[in-house]
Amino acid sequence: xxxxxxxxxxxxxxxxxxxxxxxxxxxxxxxxxxxxxxxxxxxxxxxxxxxxxxxxxxxxxxxxxxxxxxxxxxxxxxxxxxxxxxxxxxxxxxxxxxxxxxxxxxxxxxxxxxxxxxxxxxxxxxxxxxxxxxxxxxxxxxxxxxxxxxxxxxxxxxxxxxxxxxxxxxxxxxxxxxxxxxxxxxxxxxxxxxxxxxxxxxxxxxxxxxxxxxxxxxxxxxxxxxxxxxxxxxxxxxxxxxxxxxxxxxxxxxxxxxxxxxxxxxxxxxxxxxxxxxxxxxxxxxxxxxxxxxxxxxxxxxxxxxxxxxxxxxx
Numbered sequence: 001x002x003x004x005x006x007x008x009x010x011x012x013x014x015x016x017x018x019x020x021x022x023x024x025x026x027x028x029x030x031x032x033x034x035x036x037x038x039x040x041x042x043x044x045x046x047x048x049x050x051x052x053x054x055x056x057x058x059x060x061x062x063x064x065x066x067x068x069x070x071x072x073x074x075x076x077x078x079x080x081x082x083x084x085x086x087x088x089x090x091x092x093x094x095x096x097x098x099x100x101x102x103x104x105x106x107x108x109x110x111x112x113x114x115x116x117x118x119x120x121x122x123x124x125x126x127x128x129x130x131x132x133x134x135x136x137x138x139x140x141x142x143x144x145x146x147x148x149x150x151x152x153x154x155x156x157x158x159x160x161x162x163x164x165x166x167x168x169x170x171x172x173x174x175x176x177x178x179x180x181x182x183x184x185x186x187x188x189x190x191x192x193x194x195x196x197x198x199x200x201x202x203x204x205x206x207x208x209x210x211x212x213x214x215x216x217x218x219x220x221x222x223x224x225x226x227x228x229x230x231x232x233x234x235x236x237x238x239x240x241x242x243x244x245x246x247x248x249x250x251x252x253x254x255x256x257x258x259x260x261x262x263x264x265x266x267x268x269x270x271x272x273x274x275x276x277x278x279x280x281x282x283x284x285x286x287x288x289x290x291x292x293x294x295x296x297x298x299x300x301x302x303x304x305x306x307x308x309x310x311x312x313x314x315x
Contacts, residue, residue, distance in 0.1 A: 087305065088223060088232055088270070088298075088307070089221055090234055090240070090270050090271065094141075096234070097236060098119040098141045099141075100216045100219075101215065101216030101233075102119045102120060102212060103119070103121070103204040103212065104119050105117075105189075105201065105202035105203070106118075107200050108191060108199050109191035109199045110198040112191065115200055116142045117140070117141050117142045118138060118139065118141070118167075118189065119140075119141050119149075120136060120138050120139075120187070120209065121137050121213065122134055122135070122137070122157065122206075122213050123135050123136075123137045123154065123235060124235065126241075126267055130287075130289055130314070132263070132264065134263065135155065135156060136154065136155045136156070136157055136159070136206075136209070137154050138155070138167065138176075138189065139153075140167045140168070147168075150167050150168050150171075151168075153165060157206050159176065160178055160180060162177045163175070163176045164176075172191065173191070174192060175190050175191070175194065176189050177190070185206035187202075187204050187205055187206065187209075188201060189201065189202040189203075206259070210259035210262045211253060213233070213262070214245070214250055214253045214259075214262040215253070217231045217243070217264075218251070220232045220233045223244075223307060225244070226291060228247070228248075228291070228292065229246075230244040230245060230265075231245045231247055231250050232244060232245075233245065235267075239270070239271055239282060239315070240270055240272070241268060241271075242267065242268055242270055242288075242298075243266075243267045244267065244288065244291075245262070245263075246265055249262060250262070265291065266288045266289045266296070267288060267289070268287065268289075268297070268298045268312070269282050270282055270298060270300075282300070284313040285297045285298060285299055285313050286298045286312050287311060287313055288307070295309070296310070296312070297310060298312065
């Protein structure tokens with residue numbers, strides 16, 4: 001587990017707890033009561049871990065695969081691209097983080113005292129070399145529990161074996177099972193020693209989760225970068241980040257069989273935590289990578305972020 005992955009887990013919990021407690025925040029400092037700050041600091045100190053018995057491989061099928069060399073469908077043309085300025089709104093909400101674009105279910109065993117409401121979603125991380133990597137994130141969002149959301153657990157999307165773990169120290173044990181065939185990667189998340197018919201489970205697939213996130217991305221803002229348009233989606237991570245999804249693929253998602261095309265192609269960091277635990281804009285000009293052979297970065301003018309041509313700062 002590298003430094004990026006370790007830090008991502010803790011700060012994701014902190015950032016998302018901030019927005020869940022304070023409500024939607026627009027690219028600036030979040031004002032909130034003392035208990036919210038304490039909750040944020042508590043979650044920031046609660047390190048979740050990327051499970052070490054799975055490994056993302058660029059040659060395996062699934063969302064971790066490399067898109068280079070794939071036959072890409074032709075992009076449609078747009079007659080009014082200049083009407084969409086490349087300015088970004090940065091807004092988060094609890095539902096946007098954990099329910100929209102996610103699979104949510106009540107999970108329990110026959111001997112449990114009540115159920116736990118769990119959210120599973122695909123998250124994207126940027127590695128040190130700028131490559132993007134997809135992970136399954138599982139979060140406990142049980143209503144009425146002041147300790148939730150717990151710090152997420154992350155599992156490689158190419159996980160191929162059953163894995164047991166808890167979502168918090170000393171908490172209930174769960175089993176993540178993945179079965180693969182040529183067309184689908186089924187995911188079953190249950191209580192440990194679960195038997196069908198004796199409890200509640202979260203059942204989905206990597207492909208379903210990719211489509212759910214694509215549906216959420218389709219509700220995001222459209223921005224023009226170069227000669228193309230992209231949907232934007234805000235995500236927590238090492239920092240609060242914006243993901244860029246090609247419009248031509250998201251608009252055609254119902255007809256696309258290979259969900260690899262529903263990944264973001266670029267991302268940039270826009271939010272961080274300062275020394276007092278407040279959520280503030282990133283410093284400098286965050287890099288978002290190459291799009292159609294051109295480097296782009298983000299710039300903040302005190303009110304909104306814009307996409308600007310040219311290399312940015314690697315954070």
